[in-house]
Amino acid sequence: xxxxxxxxxxxxxxxxxxxxxxxxxxxxxxxxxxxxxxxxxxxxxxxxxxxxxxxxxxxxxxxxxxxxxxxxxxxxxxxxxxxxxxxxxxxxxxxxxxxxxxxxxxxxxxxxxxxxxxxxxxxxxxxxxxxxxxxxxxxxxxxxxxxxxxxxxxxxxxxxxxxxxxxxxxxxxxxxxxxxxxxxxxxxxxxxxxxxxxxxxxxxxxxxxxxxxxxxxxxxxxxxxxxxxxxxxxxxxxxxxxxxxxxxxxxxxxxxxxxxxxxxxxxxxxxxxxxxxxxxxxxxx
Numbered sequence: 534x535x536x537x538x539x540x541x542x543x544x545x546x547x548x549x550x551x552x553x554x555x556x557x558x559x560x561x562x563x564x565x566x567x568x569x570x571x572x573x574x575x576x577x578x579x580x581x582x583x584x585x586x587x588x589x590x591x592x593x594x595x596x597x598x599x600x601x602x603x604x605x606x607x608x609x610x611x612x613x614x615x616x617x618x619x620x621x622x623x624x625x626x627x628x629x630x631x632x633x634x635x636x637x638x639x640x641x642x643x644x645x646x647x648x649x650x651x652x653x654x655x656x657x658x659x660x661x662x663x664x665x666x667x668x669x670x671x672x673x674x675x676x677x678x679x680x681x682x683x684x685x686x687x688x689x690x691x692x693x694x695x696x697x698x699x700x701x702x703x704x705x706x707x708x709x710x711x712x713x714x715x716x717x718x719x720x721x722x723x724x725x726x727x728x729x730x731x732x733x734x735x736x737x738x739x740x741x742x743x744x745x746x747x748x749x750x751x752x753x754x755x756x757x758x759x760x761x762x763x764x765x766x767x768x769x770x771x772x773x774x775x776x777x778x779x780x781x782x783x784x785x786x787x788x789x790x791x792x793x794x795x796x797x798x799x800x801x802x803x804x805x806x807x808x809x810x811x812x813x814x815x816x817x818x
Contacts, residue, residue: 536764543761544773550754552780555628557746558620559789563733565617568743570724572613575747576755577717580710583756591711598703602712605699606719608692613720615689623682625785626793629778630669630801631686633808634662638694661807668800709759717751775808 561568584591593599619628640659644651666687671679696716703712735743778801785791793801 540761540764541773543757545776547754547758547761548774548777549780550750550757551774552629552777553784554746554750555616555620555625555781556784556788557742557750558617558628559625559785561739561742563735563739565621566614566724566727567733568617568746569610569613570721570727571743572746572751573610573717573720573724575744576751577714577721579748579752580714580717580756583752584711584714589708589711591714593715594706598706599715601699602703602715603719605696605712606716607723608696608699609716610720610723612689612692612696614724615685615692619682619685619689622685623679624791624793625789626782626791626797626801627669627679627682628686628689629781630797630804631666631683632690632693633775633778633804634666634687635690635694635697636808636811637662638691639697642694642698655811658807658811662804665800665803665807668803669797671794671796710756713755713759775805778805 557568557572558565593602616628616632619631637659640651640655666683670683671677700709700712782793782801786793
């Protein structure tokens with residue numbers, strides 16, 4: 534297998550693993566915040582050992598970089614907690630589809646942070662994605678669990694957009710996995726105090742699932758994605774990443790019996806189709 538095919542395979546495997554993470558919100562009978570804590574704890578340990586074995590330089594260049602990555606770590610803690618809360622109160626499909634709308638927030642935030650000119654086309658795509666979300670909403674009533682799931686999912690989406698914009702500042706300076714290590718380590722420290730308030734009863738099976746989620750579906754998946762990016766264009770990787778929602782919805786339907794409604798399928802098609810189009814246009818510039 535040549536280098537490029539191997540890299541493409543690594544990205545596809547990583548996106549498949551990312552897409553399946555929503556299932557853990559169903560299999561783990563504990564609050565979303567504890568699932569997130571277990572995920573970042575085991576992922577950060579795995580990444581630390583991985584980069585230590587590679588003898589990678591883990592130091593950052595300045596105090597400002599440490600401060601910024603710490604902020605991103607705090608946002609990551611909220612992002613995954615909101616994502617799993619969305620899964621808990623609604624469905625995996627709702628969580629992954631609303632998470633896929635993060636380009637909406639990136640579109641309107643990126644020009645202000647990086648001094649770039651906002652494009653009319655991007656505004657159109659953002660509103661098209663928002664229309665997809667409206668198609669998913671069953672009713673504008675906070676007593677509806679699906680509506681609550683969408684709101685939590687949008688919170689997850691917004692926080693991921695902010696985190697991705699912060700990470701863009703590091704993209705040219707550090708390895709992606711090193712930044713992920715810091716962010717997940719900070720997220721662990723942010724969430725640890727929750728154990729002073731409550732300690733869930735965790736069965737041996739659930740410990741195994743948390744370790745699996747942290748090491749395989751987070752640490753390994755992230756490392757595969759970063760490694761694959763070495764020989765694959767960012768736009769191509771972005772298109773493949775769009776399959777994350779498809780994998781998540783298909784797995785939830787097969788393994789959990791969560792069959793999306795017609796509105797969810799139509800809205801999801803609008804959201805994912807817009808994401809693909811936006812990435813495709815970006816790749817041609």
